Amino acid sequence: MTDAPDRPADAETGTDLPAGPADSDAETDPRTDGGLPAMDGAVPTRDPGAFSQLATALGRPLVVGTVLVTVVFLILPVLATFAASFAHEWAGVLPTFVRDGEFLTLVNWRQALGLTQTDLGAQRGLGGFWTVFGVPIPVTIGFSMLLALGGVVINLLVGVPIAYAVTRYDFYGRGWLNTFAVLPVVPGIILGVAFLKTYSDLPSAVGLMIGYSLLKAPYMVLAVQSSFESMDLRQLEESARSLGASWPRTFLTVVVPNAKTGIVAGAIVCWTLAAAEFNFSYIVYSSGPKPFSLFLFENISNNPFLQAAAAISVYFAIVVVVTALLQAVGQRGFALGGVR
Amino acid sequence: MSTLDEGPLVARLRTGTEALLSPTTETDRERRRIAALALPFVALAVFGAVVPLVVMFRISVAEEYLTATAGVQFDAWVTLLASILAFVPGVGSAVDADPVYGEVIWNSLWFGAVTTVASVALGIVIAHALEKYDLPGEGLLVTLISFPISLPGIVAAFMMIVWFGKTGLLTNVFVWLGGEASLFPAVTSNEVKLTGRPSGTTIAVFGLFLGYLYSMVPRATFLLRGAYAEVNTDAEAAARALGATPWQTFRYVTLPQIRPGIVGAVILTFRTALAIFGTVLVLKALSVVTFRFDQILKVGYDLPTASALAGLFFFFTVGFTFLSLRFTSAEVTG
Known part of the structure; x- marks a missing residue:
């Protein structure tokens, strides 16, 4: 099936050369039989040249090989980091997993999460603990999760209506509004510089929450929009209206519940991305509990390799759980309709 | 009235x-x-x-900004623009200014362009394989390739350290290969250690290049998957039936159809490249615009200069995005 077609090569046109000037004249002339002139632009030569034959033979293995190399390049360090976070040390080719008869160790995790009694530095870095049902949760992590949740709530209030407006109605300026809603117009670091003076009187937490919701809004709008696009919104709205529901009631009790898949997927993705937002947080954060991404940054830049691996693995664990949740609502990973 | x-x-x-x-x-x-x-x-x-x-x-453009904003002056903008002019070859020697901002802007632009071209090229290959080939475990592949989208730039940088750091995976492989009976005597472990190098050296920049790709390839891939989903497969089948080789089918049937999608992916991926900050902050391999903000704000808290540079960055990104979406055949598909 991938072989070149078995056609005898014409003695004169068998080469893969583009048509010469004499040929192009003939191409532009109207055909004598009254048919349409030949197509403009590059037309492939009849017979595959050497390159094309080579591509036929090697193309598919090369493409599949590239995909495999890319997947290994992307995923192997993730697995290595997670595995190494349980290792005693990593000095040789492979991390040392067994030492003195002890297989794997949790010491890196304990240090990263500040659970060792002696490590006061790490505990201070984490801002102490909240105890929820007897489980100690580092304030940095718990607080970031709540901040991200706040951002998601704002995103829901903002993203669902705008997605409905641009999908359902046709109005002046709709294209522009759509572009602004699905493109992150301001990069995180620029927004951070802009927030420095504007909201310097607000607590860091409020500024961070507003920033998170603005930076991650496109993901919510895209997810909800793709749900709306698969529905016949006009019919749905008109049926509900003709049965006597007011417009606000129609929107809240008919339209929104029907888009719950997109809303849930959008909320999960926005929450995860907000919980680990770095560029904006790094510039804006000044006081109060530290955002999770800054905790990661401190681990990466200051702490021993394996402890940093454990800290990052906390986030990997969150992403894996979130990916599983996304699968459950029918969304494959973070490939949210072409993320920007 | x-x-x-x-x-x-x-x-x-x-x-x-x-x-x-x-x-x-x-x-x-x-x-x-x-x-x-x-x-x-x-x-x-x-x-x-x-x-x-x-x-x-x-x-x-403020004279006074620490307590209350007051006065008007253009010092920050003048410094910034003079610096950019001083960097331009030919004109530069006539301008008496430190070309540092011109240099960081140039670094952002060329590095962003190079990483964008590489990411989109890889993205086309991966999107093609996912869409056209019947790969085993395709769902898993999609999930795995989309995983790095959720990772912030600092984690992408850490992944590069895991690959190429002092005890990185690849570094260790070369140490192992280059032991007593060296298979590659020319390639020592030192040459694959891409991270932790002095800023601006070729090898450090190459490490940063891979770090950028780590974040950008998954994004480019999923932007291009949108374009691939709309390709008319009947035309491709017809081309194959008429004797075109797979390469000819791609070159003359598929590529013209996904071209608007590719232009769209280039625009959006280039924006992503310009805005990357965490990866540079950790690897410190090249002074790009985003990295410069950190230095301006952490050393001396020069807010007017940071604001002017951010303003220029903002105008450029918005202008670039809207002009290129308006004047090219770009199609931004979801």
Whole structure:
């Protein structure tokens, strides 16, 4: 099936050369039989040249090989980091997993999460603990999760209506509004510089929450929009209206519940991305509990390799759980309709 | 001013507002609905983006900014523009200024362009394989390739350290290969250690290049998957049936169809490349614009200069995005 077609090569046109000037004249002339002139632009030569034959033979293995190399390049360090976070040390080719008869160790995790009694530095870095049902949760992590949740709530209030407006109605300026809603117009670091003076009187937490919701809004709008696009919104709205529901009631009790898949997927993705937002947080954060991404940054830049691996693995664990949740609502990973 | 002097614009605005607040026709009611649906987004955009950006521009031209913003001066902009001019070859020698900003802007642009081209090229290959080949475990592949989208830039940088650091995976492989009976005597472990090198050296920049790809390839891939989903497969099947080789089919049938998608992916991926910050902050391999912000703010807290540079960055990104979406065949598919 991938072989070149078995056609005898014409003695004169068998080469893969583009048509010469004499040929192009003939191409532009109207055909004598009254048919349409030949197509403009590059037309492939009849017979595959050497390159094309080579591509036929090697193309598919090369493409599949590239995909495999890319997947290994992307995923192997993730697995290595997670595995190494349980290792005693990593000095040789492979991390040392067994030492003195002890297989794997949790010491890196304990240090990263500040659970060792002696490590006061790490505990201070984490801002102490909240105890929820007897489980100690580092304030940095718990607080970031709540901040991200706040951002998601704002995103829901903002993203669902705008997605409905641009999908359902046709109005002046709709294209522009759509572009602004699905493109992150301001990069995180620029927004951070802009927030420095504007909201310097607000607590860091409020500024961070507003920033998170603005930076991650496109993901919510895209997810909800793709749900709306698969529905016949006009019919749905008109049926509900003709049965006597007011417009606000129609929107809240008919339209929104029907888009719950997109809303849930959008909320999960926005929450995860907000919980680990770095560029904006790094510039804006000044006081109060530290955002999770800054905790990661401190681990990466200051702490021993394996402890940093454990800290990052906390986030990997969150992403894996979130990916599983996304699968459950029918969304494959973070490939949210072409993320920007 | 009496009501009789009202201009036509004011009168229209007044009737427009009245219609919006107490609509009488169905069209007016629909307008009110659209306004109500758009209101939360507009409010967030105003408080979260417009107001901060206006304040930022104000500070970039302010004399006094630490307590209250006051006065007007253009020192920050003059410094910035002189620095850019000083970097331009030919003109530069005539301008007496430190070309540092010109240099970081140039670094951002060329590095962003190089990484964008590489990411989109890889993205085309991966999207093609996912869409056209019947790969085993395709769902898993999609999930795995999309995984790095969730990782912030600092983690992407850490992944590069895991690959190429002092005890990185690849470094260790070469140490192992290059032991007593060296298989590659020319390639020592030292040469694959890409991270932790002095800033600006070729090898450090190559490490950063891979770090950028780590974040950008998955994004480019999923932007291109949108384009691939809309390809007319009948035309491809016809081309194959008429004797075109797979390469000819791709070159003359598939590629023309996904070209608008590729242009769109290039635009959006280039924006992503310009905005990457965490990866550079950890690897410190090349002084790009985003990295410069850190230095300006951490050393001396020179807010007017930071604001001016951010303003320039903002104008460039917005202008670039909208002009390129307007004047190319770019198609931004979801």
